[in-house]
Amino acid sequence: GYATSKDGLRWVKPKLDVEPGTNIVLRTSRDSGTVWIDPSPRDPGERFKMALYKGNFALYRSPDGIHWTKAGDGAKTGDRSTFFYNPFLERWVFSIRSGSRLGRSRHYWETSDFFAFADTPEVKKQTVVWVASDSADPPRDDLKAKPQLYNLDCAGYESVLLGLFAIWRGDYRGASTGKAKELLDLGRPKQNSVCVGFSRDGFHWDRPDRRPFMPTSEKMGDWNWGNVQSTVPCCLVMGDELWFYVSGRAGKSFPNTQHLDSGASTGLAKLRRDGFASMDAGAEPGTLTTRPVRFNGKHLFVNLDAPEGELRVAVLDAEGRPIAPFDREHCRPVRGNSTRQAVTWDGAKDLSAVAGKPVRFRFHLTRSSLYAFWVTPDPAGASYGYVAGGGPAFRGPIDVPSGTAR
Template sequence: MKPLTQFLFTFILAFSAAAETLYNGIEVPTPWPPADRAPTREPMELPYLKNPPAIIPIDVGRQLFVDDFLIEKTDLKRTFHNAEYYPDNPVLSPDKEWESGESQNHPAPTAMPFSDGVWFDPQTQLFKMWYMGGYVKSTCYAESKDGITWTKPELDVVPGTNIVQTHGRDSATVWLDLLDPDPQRRYKLFSYLRPDDNGRYTIYFSSDGKHWGDPVATSGPTGDRCTVFYNPFRKVWVYNIRAYEPGGVGRYRRYHENADVLEAAKWKEGEPVFWVGADTGDYMRDDLKTPCELYNLDCAAYESLLIGLFSIWRGQPQDRAKPNEICIGFSRDGFHWDRPSHTPFIPVSEQYGDWNWGNVQSAGGCCLVVGDKLYFYVSGRKGVQGSPSSGVCSTGLATLRRDGFASMDAIDGEGTLTTRPVKFSGKHLFINADASQGEIRVDILPTIFVGGRLRTDNPMDPIEGFDATSCTPINTNLTRASVTWKSGQDLSSLANTPVQFRFHLKNARLYSFCVTDDPNGASNGYVAAGGPGLTGSQDVAAPR
């Protein structure tokens, strides 16, 4: 190749890499992921909040108000909400002979996801759970029609049992991959096997999630409590690698990605970059006074962002199982995490005898969309008083309003929220809001740029026909409420034109909004581990 040609080729490659723009307008710089750095407890800097796009595309998913990415100005109060435990937990308990085991010289019968996975399969219309059966003994399978009542079918892998993988194991991830065109790779299992303890993940494929066959690959070197997830926004597989820094941050996470799931597993010692650990906002328990560590992180795409379930280790008492609990985080670029609330999203119980007195951790896939709720399945350990043993290990359920991680509130009063300039191709506006004690109205403003810069003090009147006065007030409590105006116009005349929404709240909470082509409100967003009525990995309109 001639020098000039080589230069132009290199320049084009560098420019195209540097110019990558995500679905939400965020520009991803090179190198990506960001260069390695020393592990730290400092909270991550968030470049997309410091320098948000001038115009934010919102065609993918419901737009959640978990941070200020979408907000130009507001006098509303943001409230973060935590999941609530299902009252009849646990929903899955160890009751089979092969689910027996031992921890710290005490019995530890086990039926719990140690990440593993809980998914809704649109082909069979069943909830499916993979879990640790017996303490570090095997991988088992259960299924349910409603996500509450679970059965353990007798399978042929080990006849008369629901065991699907006989090898001893530690952490595992099962991923229902609805995007892989090869039906033999529909299910993917990543397992840290024991007693081999070879410091690597072993990878399997399956067409049905029950028959896994021989391994197809092993990963690079890793710690035992690792997970894997697919980031559909950037179309990459991410290996979330446990690492440890003695005398420093303790347990933390390193990051390695590739568009191909097997290529992503091919790293060498020192190649994965520092990703995230517990930070200075993670509080120490008064009884342990131990700096926190990041024990585990499960991730999934939900609507227009990634959610992360951070299992926070707060120390190891000698008289109970470790009191790990789950906190929440959000990412809009797939790497940088915003953790605006360090209050446990799904806490450990402080009551001896409860099923979750110790070590509450998340399941692979993170959550399922079930009607107007999100279902989060978690493991819990009953523990043994006076011992660090896990005791009985079972599975519980916690729920949250759909999109309900955070709300923008005008309680006992009025307020407004004006978005940054956004653009869309849809024509129907929907909001997720509780206005049952008040009302919400919306007007739409033209976006003004002066000298190439957005004029933040928008003096313009609303676009004709889209003012708050003529907006039909929303005075219901719905996760998908249609916003209309007296003119009867939809938003098609505003498509691909930067505008700003201004929400007027009176005694109401606003959780999210979206603009879509679907008159029934399908958002085109991602739905984590799926759910009833959803046909794939995204919330799309039903075929007509």
């Protein structure tokens, strides 16, 4: 079905011409599916791309997300396989469910031609082992099952590939004793929760925090009592927030149902923009010094929460020596809570004097939290980074100055 929204909260199901009087755009069976808007389609009729899993991937194309044409059958995969576009590589990547000694895991296949994902010996040969859950993923106390990677969705966000890892931590089916049997009798769904990871190259992952980023609820009757999973393309950038749409299931606790996978709903999780992590300082000042970096912009911006504190920045050369006038003493203190604040120095209009040179930034913080920093050619602070699924302020996949098409 097809629905639209002006605010991302209230949705309208229009009456379309595919099946007159309904919002149905494609009547077909499927276990799961992925839809992606191509930022630069080779053909306007392929702006929307879709893969539906039903034993293998069925590949579709559409000019408007409403009128779909089947483009062919893709390779055979496991259920809950997905795909995404890696903007850094300018390649389509298929995140393929597979099995290994680690249980559910993912294989990887990339291509410049989305519709080339066919059931051929060449595709099978090019598909490689990618990623799985590991010993750092904690099991649940009630199930004690070894965690497995149920799904991985990805999107370009700023300068990294953002990954949402659906980690399976067990299923109550088959439980015969203890707390797990009690929850089986109550009809609790399988325990998938979503964790977060980051990648610089699109293949190798950094997952510093293994706690669920979007967890299941422990309260019977809640919409996300079990089987929480992500959607593509991971999140939207809505002003100062990131919005994550996520599915969950209430199981048998959903009214008038008798199945553990019943009661599916869509929820919304919100996060401060760039709010995945922060460097924090209290009353005792703290410092953060970067590795040497080069940049072509000339305006430094920070995402900072400092309602009762402040931040100052010094620019150092590659050996760690302050570069005048970009030292701490000449930096104007940055205060307040904003996802986009400019950093300036007395005696310099901007950072043009050090652009293109290897420098370090040293951040001096007091009673503040630093979430992100970036250097940009835009005096208003557009980052020129990727914005995952986009948002109402953007005309394309990149954060560029207002009015710029990109």
